[in-house]
Amino acid sequence: MFETNRLILRPFQENDINFMLDLWNEPEVQRGTTADYLVPRSKKFKEKLREWTQSVPQVDNALFYVIITLKETGEFMGNLTINVSNHKNRDGTLGITLSRKFWGRGYGQEALLFTLDHAFKSLALHRVSLGVFESNVGAVKLYTKVGFKEEGRIRKGVWIEGAWEDVILMGILEEEWRSDIQHLRADATS
Template structure:
């Protein structure tokens, strides 16, 4: 069934989710591997970000990832920069609840998101960006069929060192071939 697997389901993100997102957005351990701008945000800045960036544009679709057994929200996933004419989008996954890290929730989330992107929206290509030090995420994306398409060399300064931002993508026929 669309938007759910055995352990998780997606629900559309709403403005009421700003407080929940605010907690994840201000957890430096959560944002370390996903946000290029490590900073603390006040609740008003988060509400503005949620309303204008996440919910405000027709070129994005954002969902809260919910663990089905407990109904606990555990993260957010999005398709952003959706280009309907050229059938392209960029995807983002943030598992905001650290207790759910390393337990396969990212894989399930990516599978549901790509099923939606390719089977329902009929997109041709989905891309993403990942920090070079995030080896677990890179392995997940490779396992899902994403290919390395390039990198922005030393474009992220984190923990006293420069890191690359790796660009990856998957095409609809590559994803469907692996189904």
């Protein structure tokens, strides 16, 4: 279990499954998280969620998987994962999902700052990559703020609500993180 100023990042517990289903049924969250059809997820989807959490870290290349909770109340907020498909290259793919009610309050930034620091210092990654839909403007701003750089685009790579969107590919290198960390920490506390 890890702690930041306002968050606890902990392992999955069985009672998280209902909260995860609720999270996947938030239309705004689903719209920014999956390239699948945007549909209500039934209770049967819990089995898929359980499968994902039980595969960590042995299957699906998950190196790091945590549930994000609010330190003050213990309330479920979302989850965060880093997958590594090729350990030789030390490139982790990051994914974060946060409930809509926690957006815009700096929680995502706090979780990402901790996770990137941990990824480079303790997990010995060389780079962390991610993909984000271009309409997810808040996420793009957040990733840029914590040091990710746009590395490319998959043009018209995802169909969302009747239109094609680009998928923005972003990454941050270990040396960029080390040079920017003091600045990023200062910004996070102000």
